[in-house]
Every structure is written in C-alpha cells, then in structure tokens.
Amino acid sequence: MSELKTTLAGYVTYRGREGHWSFLLHRITGLGVVLFLTIHIIDIAFVYFNPVLFMKAIEIYRSTLFGVGEIFLVFCVFYHGVNGLRIAYLDLFKPQGWHIESQRRSVRWTLVIALVLWLPSAFWMLRNLLIHNYGLFGG
Amino acid sequence: MEVRVRVFRFNPEIDRRPRYDVFTVEAEPMDRVLDLLEYIRGDIDGTLSFRRSCGHGICGSDAMRINGRNMLACKALVKNFETNEITVEPLLGLRVLKDLIVDMEPFFEHYRSVLPYLINDEPLPEDGRERLQSPAERERFDDTTKCILCAACTTSCPSFWADGHYVGPAAIVNAHRFIFDSRDRAAAQRLEILNQQMGVWRCRTAFNCTEACPREIKVTQAIAEVKRAIQTGRLD
Amino acid sequence: MASVSQTVRRVRVRPNYETIAWKWMRYSAFAMIPLVWGHMILQDVIVGVHRIDLDYVAMRWASLFWRVYDTLLLGFAFAHGVNGLRQVLNDFIHGERARKVMNWLLFLFWLIITLIGGTALIAGVNRAFPLS
Amino acid sequence: MVHTHTYDVIVVGGGGAGLMAALYASKRARTAVISKLYPTRSHTGTAQGGIGAALGNLEEDHWEWHAFDTVKGSDYLGDQDAIEFMCREAIQAVYDLEHMGLPFSRTPQGRIDQRFFGGHTNNMTGKPVRRSCYAADRTGHMILQTLYQQCIKNGIRFFDEFQVMDLLLQNGAVAGVVAVELATGDLHVFHSKAVVFATGGHGRMWEVTSNAYAYTGDGVAVTLRRGIPAEDMEFFQFHPTGIYKLGILITEAVRGEGGVLINGQGERFMERYAPRIKDLASRDVVSRAIYLEIKEGRGVNGKNYLYLDVRPETVNYYAEKDGRTRPDGSPYRVTAEEILAKIPDITDFCRTYLGVDPVKDLIPIQPTAHYAMGGIPTNKYAEVVIDSRNTVLPGLYAAGECACVSVHGANRLGTNSLVDLVVFGKYAGIKAAEYANGVDFQPLPEDPTDFTRQQIEALRHGDGREKASQIGRELRHLMFDKVGVFRTEEGLQEAVEKIKELRERFRHVRVSDSGRAFNTELLNTWELGNLLDLALVTAVSALERKESRGAHAREDYPKRDDENWLKHTLAWLDGDRVHLDYKPVVITQYTPKERVY
Numbered sequence A: 001m002s003e004l005k006t007t008l009a010g011y012v013t014y015r016g017r018e019g020h021w022s023f024l025l026h027r028i029t030g031l032g033v034v035l036f037l038t039i040h041i042i043d044i045a046f047v048y049f050n051p052v053l054f055m056k057a058i059e060i061y062r063s064t065l066f067g068v069g070e071i072f073l074v075f076c077v078f079y080h081g082v083n084g085l086r087i088a089y090l091d092l093f094k095p096q097g098w099h100i101e102s103q104r105r106s107v108r109w110t111l112v113i114a115l116v117l118w119l120p121s122a123f124w125m126l127r128n129l130l131i132h133n134y135g136l137f138g139g
Numbered sequence B: 001m002e003v004r005v006r007v008f009r010f011n012p013e014i015d016r017r018p019r020y021d022v023f024t025v026e027a028e029p030m031d032r033v034l035d036l037l038e039y040i041r042g043d044i045d046g047t048l049s050f051r052r053s054c055g056h057g058i059c060g061s062d063a064m065r066i067n068g069r070n071m072l073a074c075k076a077l078v079k080n081f082e083t084n085e086i087t088v089e090p091l092l093g094l095r096v097l098k099d100l101i102v103d104m105e106p107f108f109e110h111y112r113s114v115l116p117y118l119i120n121d122e123p124l125p126e127d128g129r130e131r132l133q134s135p136a137e138r139e140r141f142d143d144t145t146k147c148i149l150c151a152a153c154t155t156s157c158p159s160f161w162a163d164g165h166y167v168g169p170a171a172i173v174n175a176h177r178f179i180f181d182s183r184d185r186a187a188a189q190r191l192e193i194l195n196q197q198m199g200v201w202r203c204r205t206a207f208n209c210t211e212a213c214p215r216e217i218k219v220t221q222a223i224a225e226v227k228r229a230i231q232t233g234r235l236d
Numbered sequence C: 001m002a003s004v005s006q007t008v009r010r011v012r013v014r015p016n017y018e019t020i021a022w023k024w025m026r027y028s029a030f031a032m033i034p035l036v037w038g039h040m041i042l043q044d045v046i047v048g049v050h051r052i053d054l055d056y057v058a059m060r061w062a063s064l065f066w067r068v069y070d071t072l073l074l075g076f077a078f079a080h081g082v083n084g085l086r087q088v089l090n091d092f093i094h095g096e097r098a099r100k101v102m103n104w105l106l107f108l109f110w111l112i113i114t115l116i117g118g119t120a121l122i123a124g125v126n127r128a129f130p131l132s
Numbered sequence D: 001m002v003h004t005h006t007y008d009v010i011v012v013g014g015g016g017a018g019l020m021a022a023l024y025a026s027k028r029a030r031t032a033v034i035s036k037l038y039p040t041r042s043h044t045g046t047a048q049g050g051i052g053a054a055l056g057n058l059e060e061d062h063w064e065w066h067a068f069d070t071v072k073g074s075d076y077l078g079d080q081d082a083i084e085f086m087c088r089e090a091i092q093a094v095y096d097l098e099h100m101g102l103p104f105s106r107t108p109q110g111r112i113d114q115r116f117f118g119g120h121t122n123n124m125t126g127k128p129v130r131r132s133c134y135a136a137d138r139t140g141h142m143i144l145q146t147l148y149q150q151c152i153k154n155g156i157r158f159f160d161e162f163q164v165m166d167l168l169l170q171n172g173a174v175a176g177v178v179a180v181e182l183a184t185g186d187l188h189v190f191h192s193k194a195v196v197f198a199t200g201g202h203g204r205m206w207e208v209t210s211n212a213y214a215y216t217g218d219g220v221a222v223t224l225r226r227g228i229p230a231e232d233m234e235f236f237q238f239h240p241t242g243i244y245k246l247g248i249l250i251t252e253a254v255r256g257e258g259g260v261l262i263n264g265q266g267e268r269f270m271e272r273y274a275p276r277i278k279d280l281a282s283r284d285v286v287s288r289a290i291y292l293e294i295k296e297g298r299g300v301n302g303k304n305y306l307y308l309d310v311r312p313e314t315v316n317y318y319a320e321k322d323g324r325t326r327p328d329g330s331p332y333r334v335t336a337e338e339i340l341a342k343i344p345d346i347t348d349f350c351r352t353y354l355g356v357d358p359v360k361d362l363i364p365i366q367p368t369a370h371y372a373m374g375g376i377p378t379n380k381y382a383e384v385v386i387d388s389r390n391t392v393l394p395g396l397y398a399a400g401e402c403a404c405v406s407v408h409g410a411n412r413l414g415t416n417s418l419v420d421l422v423v424f425g426k427y428a429g430i431k432a433a434e435y436a437n438g439v440d441f442q443p444l445p446e447d448p449t450d451f452t453r454q455q456i457e458a459l460r461h462g463d464g465r466e467k468a469s470q471i472g473r474e475l476r477h478l479m480f481d482k483v484g485v486f487r488t489e490e491g492l493q494e495a496v497e498k499i500k501e502l503r504e505r506f507r508h509v510r511v512s513d514s515g516r517a518f519n520t521e522l523l524n525t526w527e528l529g530n531l532l533d534l535a536l537v538t539a540v541s542a543l544e545r546k547e548s549r550g551a552h553a554r555e556d557y558p559k560r561d562d563e564n565w566l567k568h569t570l571a572w573l574d575g576d577r578v579h580l581d582y583k584p585v586v587i588t589q590y591t592p593k594e595r596v597y
C-alpha cells in the first residue's frame, strides 16, 4: 500500500523531464486505449450476439460527450503509436539513441508529430459532431 | 542572497509523521546545497541528519531530492535554481531512517545480486603480467565504470517506486560494466539474472535515471544494451 | 608485440515469457501502425460514428479483405493491449501468488474477449435477430 | 545496549588500505571490516592521477628509479628499506589489481597505459618518465570499486556505518575495538586478536583542503589516546593545484598531460624554480613557488591565486619549446578532445564549480591541504611500533594514509599513496592473519565500553557555552594561516597557544541532539575533538623541527639540516602536553644530497 502511495506521489511530484512525462503519457494513453478497445470489441460483437444492443451502443457513441471523448481517444492512439514506434525503434535498432539530448529531442518531436496527426483529425471529427448533433454548417 | 531551505524532517524515535522545517540562510550563488545543510546543522539545528563525505561529487553519499529531482547536494549550486526556495527531501522509494537518511541496504542488495565483480577462471598470463585488452575493448564499458553507487538513478525510477524488488538501473549499470568487459567470462550468468521478472524488462525507459545520474552515465542506453544482449546473445 | 584478441563474444540466454513479451510489444508496434491507425482514421475520422450502423458493418464485412484486416487488428491490438495491462498491473501487484492469479485472470479476460470478437468476425451481422 | 562480536582480525576502515587488508586477512582468518562510511564512500575513491609502478610499458623504467625518486621526493626523510620494499612490490600489486578486474587505461598494444607525474624521472637523464598507471582521472575510484567488488565476491563481513571510537589493549597487546552503530546509537564491542587501522587522513583541520568531510584522523586520535605515538605529524602535504577557495583537487596529471602554471603576469614561473622538470617538480616545491609568487605580488589581480592552463594552444606552445616528444619520438602535440578524454572528471569539476571549460579557459588554483605524511608509526610489515627503538605492539597494524611507515618522509610523491595502500594494506592483512593464527584472544577488559561512554557523556553534558561549528572554523583558519605552506617560530608558537585555547573551549560544547539514531551531530563533534588533538600534535612537532624539509618549510630555518634533523618525530599526547622523541631514518643506498628538480 505504501508503495502505491509512493509511486503515485512520485508520478506526480517527481520533477522528471521529458522522459518522465512521456512514460506517464504512454502509460495513460495505453491504458485508455485498452479500456476503449475492450468495450469496442464487445459492442461490435453485438452485431452478431444482439444487434439491438449494438444500435443502442452506437446511439450512445453519437452523443456529444462520447464524441468529445472519441476525439481524445484518437489523440491517445496517435501519441501512443508515435511514442511506441520511437521506443521500439530505439530499443531494437539504435540503443545509442537513449542519450540525454537526443532523447529529450525525440520526446518533443513525438509530441509534435502526434499533435500534427491529431489536429486535422480532431478538426474533422469536431466538424462531424457539430454537423450531426447541432445541425451546424448547414447539415 | 537569502535562501529559504525547506527540509524534510523525520525522527522515528519521536515523530509519528514527517514535517518540513524552513530555515532562512544567507548564501552565495556559488554555494552548494550541501554547504547550506552543513551550515544549518552546524549553526542552527544540530539535530538535522544527512550523509556526506567528499563534498565534490565522487563518493555518492549525498544523493537526495532537491526541488523534486534527485541530485547530489554537493553538486547542486544555489545559482542553478530559479527560485530562492530550495526544498530538500530524502530519496524516494527507500525507507527513511532519519531526516534525509534512507536505508541503503535494499539498494546494495540489488547491486550484489548481479555478480558485480570480474569472473574469469582461465589461467593468468604466463609472464605474470596484465591481461591484454585493446583500447577499443576498454572503451566499450568505460561509461559504466564511473558509477559511484549513489542511488540517484534507482530512486528516480517509477518502476522501482512501484516495486522495490526491481533490481534498478544502478545494478544494471554495474552488471553492464562486467558484461561488456572483454576479460570477463560470466556474462551469460548475469544476463540470466537480469532476464528474470525483476530484471531489465521492468525498465520502461522512463529516463529519469539518466537525467538524475550525477556521473552523466548513459544509464538508459546501458540498460538497452543489456536488453539487446539478452535478445541477441551478442556482446559487442 | 603481443596481440590483442578482437573476437565477438557470444552467449546464449534462455528466452522466457518476459523476453518474448518484450519483443512482441516492439515488433507488434510496427504492425499496428497500419492496422490501428488505418482502422481509426477510416472509421472514426473519415466515416464517423454517425454513419456507422448494422448495414455499414455488414457491407464492410462482405469483403474478405476487411475481415482479414479486422482479424489481424483484433489479434495484434488486443493481445498487445492486454500484455501492456499486465505490465502495468505487475508494477503494482506484488507477491508471487497474487501475480499468478492476476496473470490467469488476464489470460482468461484476453481469451474470452478475443473469442467474442472472433466469433462476431466469423459469423458477421446477425440478420435473424429480431430487431424490435 | 552493548553488543559483542568476536573476530580474529578487525579492519577499521573500508578504503583502499582497509579493503586490501581485509581481502588478504580473510584468506586465513575470520575477518570483519568496520567503516564509518559505506566502503565505496571512502576517500580512496577521489584519487585521480594514478598509481606509480615501474612497469616500463612505454619506456625504460626500473623499480630502483622509482625508489630513488621516492627517497628524493621525501627529502631523504623516508625510510629507505621500506621504500625499496614498496617500489619493488608495487609492480606485483598493480598486476594484482589488474587481475582483480581494475579497468586501467590501455596502450595500443593492450597493456596498462602509463603517464607522467610530478617527481617521476629517468635516473640516467633526469627527464620525466611515464610511471603512473591510470584509469582516466579516476584511478582511485577504480581501485576502490575493484577492491570492494572483490570483497563482495569473497563474502567479506562488513559493519557499514559503524564508527570506531576506542581501541582496547590488554597486557600490552590488542584486545579489540569499540564502535558506535550510527543507525541505532548502540555500542558494539569487537573482541579480536588483531586490529588493522586504515582510517585515512586528517586534512579537515585546514581551511582550504582537498579532503573529505570524513577526513578527521579518527584512527590516529584513537591510538594517541591509548598511549601510542604519532610520527612525523609536522609533515602535511599541500597540493599546488586546488580549485581556488573550494580546495577541490586538480590532479597533477593535468600538468603531466602538458598543462602549465601561469602567474598574474602571464609568465610560466616554474621555469625559475625547477629549471629541469618545471611544472612537474615535486609538490612541496611547486606549492612553495606558488606562495612566493603570490607573496611577491604576482598573484592574479592581486589575489591569492594563480592559473593552471591546459588549453591546447598553451600546451603545444610549451611542448614545442621544451622539445617534448611522444614515446615513438614524434613531437608531442595535443587537441582539445585528447585532453578532455584524459581528464573527464576534472573537466566536470571545472564546469560544475567554476563554470569554466579547461580547454578554453584558465583554471584559478591555489595550494590546498592534501595529504598526511605523518600518522601511526609502523614498520614495513605494517606492524605498529610504539617507540624510538621500533618496539612492536602485538596485534596492532596500520596502513594507508593514517599510517606512517615511513615511505613518504617529508613529502609524498604523487601516485605513491595508492601504492602505499595496496602494498602495505596487503601486508597488514597478511601479517594480521598470521599473528591471529598464532595467539589466543586477550581477555576483554571488565567494562570495555567505559572510555567510549565517557567520551560521549562529556559531549552530551558540556555547559553549552561554546559552539562546535565556531571552534571548527577558527581551528581551520588558524591552521591554514599559521601551520600552512610556510611556517615561522612565532606563528607556530601562536598556533600552539590558540589550539590549547580551542581545546579548552571545546570542553564547553554540548551536543543538542539527544537522539540515538544517526546522531551525526554527536559524531561530528567527536571528530572535531580528534582534529583538535591532532592539530596540537602537528603544531608542536612543527614548532620543534628547526629546519626546512619537504612539506615543512620554516621561513626562519630555510635550509634542510641533516646533521641535526635527519630523524623522525614521535609525539605522545598527554592531556594538554605533547611529549616528543626522535628516531633515526633508515638509510640503505641513497645518501642524502640536495634536492634539485
């Protein structure tokens, strides 16, 4: 128990730099995505087991709250993916990349790339949301 | 200039829970945090306990958390902090024995667990002189010979906070030092040890260790090299 | 002049679950970029949840390509995710026994969810189900 | 609470000397190491430059040359039998270290690399010779780590963070030691047949010092209180190149790689003091030269510091002027990268503590208190001897900086301390085990912790009128000022009086921390008491020695006086009084002559 407290305190209060934040973000996004993926597999499976429930689930997904959540989910998948690639590449092919300056740089670039991928997607999804849920843009 | 030093205090003989004492001291920009602590202990509050010896970053006694980050108090200069308030706390993840002193035993136990010594039972050179090693072979493990066992790395590692059984970066660094020494013959044994549950795979490349290392050892890189050696069996 | 040996030294380390899991997490990463991102960009961004319904799913799964694609996606992403979850829980659950129990539970969790998903992928949209 | 442990051999100190002793003693006897610091925190770890041994890996060299350089460096006060022994054994010791795994820097042929160091010469030509075996500028660190690793490998028993406060003697022989466990404040009695002291030096009594906080001369003070004399305490080495004000050491190896000292007028002044080997003259010579430059107004900006210059352009300029060559005969020229690779830690110190880059900027330096030549008197087998007839005290051994064999005489040659540690540490271990196997335990005294408790009680029950920190500051200032590089009759007289005063004031100190766990205030205060005792012995020994020799430079007696003073000082402390006696220097084949570099 005290270890859990220490760990959470460390996560939050330790003033680590890029690596610390990328570790936390990778972990949080990974967990977020597993949670979503589990639910998603189940709801998709409803198309066979119980299509009525499937439609209900889709209904819920279309709500504004879930819409916004979905936009964040997309960020999670982008960030986790870019960062995961970074980790896999360095670990498998370029251990010298775990060097202080280049590591700091690669973490920052990871975030930038994830944002660059995410922003247009977010824009598009937000637009869809506004069109369908609020009838904007003449939808 | 005036510096406010917030110091973590805990004396298990009296206190039930820790507290923070604030000392206001006059300091020069070039002063080390260790100088401030020495001054506090000598002239303000003698009951403050902390470890130190060499005073210039070589002995590894005084690793602690200063403004939230692990460093050696003797290598932390007042001018390097943006604020005039300096918070000093013990290392995270090891039991506090008193004030800034933590129990180092688990740390050394992990260190000992990786066979941190040269193992080579082959006969010595017949002329009784040195074993040969090329400068390149020597260079291969130079970085990890620098470790002073200060524990700044291990106690900055999220995996170690979560589970003190993780051998931690310092032990891996010291294993690396021998695994890649061309004179050593026990790399397989060490890799076997580090391939276990509590070995290298616990490292999630959080990089705090490398940032914290006062000897500027490329800790995460060393860990990555050990992981690779386990995966590929190559020691070059 | 004495010579200095320069041979590449080799050792063999017995792979165990952790060794393989580590490799799996990394190699699956490369496969997952096209799978996960492709799926997500297509479904969440381009098509959008408002256009997805039973007919849409049925239409997609009519193509063998998309069925194989989704099967791969399920296989890679969920196994990767559950192993990731195992790693995180491993950090916090100590003790030999507790860990064993957790590992079994996670395995069952992975198996059941994968089977559920797999069944749907094979069987497709259930047109026989009374819709109201 | 008092705990009792029984071992054949107890080693006090986990530095180079202590670990070496433990490794060898444990082969034949039940051994434990007691150390107030975790062994890897010991001062041996800070040694930078290297360990001297005539391996001859790069050019011709012989242990006899090493011995002569040592004798000459010692200003002929070193005992020549011990010096010959050490220099011969050094070669095997270095190979032993290599076999234990020490990662020495290497030559292209794969052999241990060697570099120049102050006072190391080719005896035929008088030119510098590469004798210092090194591992970058971390030789001491590597030695300490390697020895500690071997101790782990051999399962040596450690009592870490136990501070020895008393030595137990019975029937004129050793019975054990008493130590306090830092973590609990409990007293522990270690009943043993033999005790090896390897507690290091006492440079913390000077204001500007390269020495660790822990360097408080505990071993010498403890034995002094038990009636064992201290030898040659007036000889304390001031290293020429300490970082200005902080005292952190810049190794001689920087000059070995071609760095030069520059005064306030931009002049390479060592040419005037040591025309032949210039900046690589022995330490006492260089330190005095720096002081004289400063005294004559050639310090930088009128302050009391000078510059050390290792910028490649300077190094190459003087290398060309001196006609310096590489081993293969090509001219010696360096790049910034090469210099940085040879002195990485020094570079780090300069960047951290001065904000300067050694290959681009000048490094402000001043002499810094560095090494205790004096200490517990021993013979060449590390057996402690207690009078001028060299009577051995059965069961007691000392090695390393706390011991005085004496191989360093009046001035230690660079790299010879590490040699001292490994050679005499090893013999201390061998001899202690041998002795322990041949005798029975002495009985413990009735109340073994009595004297230790008295010492602690005294510190707890002073009237609190005085502050230890203040006394410490005054002591350090006084010693640097009056018992430093240059000394005079009046200055020393004044120092003796003032130290007595400080010792009196010390009786009023009271430790405010009444706790038991990690009562560092109590132990630091006790350590200050040790320094006060040793300071008194040092000042009195210096006052009496009316000549200049090695590190002991008297302005009023500027010449060495072999007729009257070619002898070792032995000092006993009895309350406030210091008794002195003298013993002859052992001379084998090197007859004293004037020292010129």
Ligand SMILES: Cc1cc2nc3c(=O)[nH]c(=O)nc-3n(C[C@H](O)[C@H](O)[C@H](O)COP(=O)(O)OP(=O)(O)OC[C@H]3O[C@@H](n4cnc5c(N)ncnc54)[C@H](O)[C@@H]3O)c2cc1C
Pocket (backbone or CB within 6 Å): D012, D013, D014, D015, D016, D017, D018, D034, D035, D036, D037, D038, D039, D041, D042, D043, D044, D045, D046, D047, D048, D049, D050, D051, D139, D140, D162, D163, D164, D165, D198, D199, D200, D201, D210, D211, D212, D214, D218, D219, D249, D251, D370, D371, D399, D400, D401, D402, D414, D415, D416, D417, D418, D419, D421
């Ligand atoms: C900055 C610096 C650079 C140097 N460079 C060189 C060099 O290049 N070459 C060279 O030859 N020499 C060099 N020296 C000198 C050399 O490093 C030391 O003289 C030598 O390391 C001393 O070793 P030691 O084993 O005697 O003591 P240490 O290594 O200091 O060990 C002393 C041990 O005694 C223990 N101890 C002390 N008091 C007690 C007590 N009361 N109870 C229990 N334990 C106690 C301590 O815990 C410690 O473990 C250098 C010294 C310094 C300061």
Ligand code: HEM
Pocket (backbone or CB within 6 Å): A026, A027, A028, A029, A030, A031, A033, A034, A035, A037, A077, A080, A081, A082, A083, A084, A085, A087, A088, B203, B204, B205, C025, C026, C028, C029, C030, C032, C033, C036, C037, C077, C078, C080, C081, C082, C083, C084, C085, C087, C088
């Ligand atoms: C898009 C492509 C993806 C890539 C490139 C990727 C890559 C990685 C990598 C390399 C790791 C190992 C990190 C480490 O051990 O330090 C990891 C961990 C993880 N991944 Fe992924 N991943 C991807 C998608 C996913 C998905 C879809 C999920 C969820 C189902 C997921 C969940 C996790 C979890 C939970 C972890 C563990 C995190 C931790 O240990 O802190 N990942 N990922």
Ligand code: SF4
Pocket (backbone or CB within 6 Å): B146, B147, B148, B149, B150, B151, B152, B153, B154, B169, B170, B173, B209, B212, B213, B214, B215, B216, B217, B219
């Ligand atoms: S690797 Fe660095 S931080 Fe870790 S113990 Fe060694 S010196 Fe300290």
Ligand code: F3S
Pocket (backbone or CB within 6 Å): B156, B157, B158, B159, B160, B168, B169, B202, B203, B204, B205, B206, B207, B208, B209, B210, B219, B220, B223
């Ligand atoms: S902080 Fe920990 S997770 Fe790895 S990179 Fe360092 S050991």
Ligand code: FES
Pocket (backbone or CB within 6 Å): B052, B053, B054, B055, B056, B057, B058, B059, B060, B061, B062, B063, B072, B073, B074, B075
């Ligand atoms: S006191 Fe030695 S490392 Fe800080």
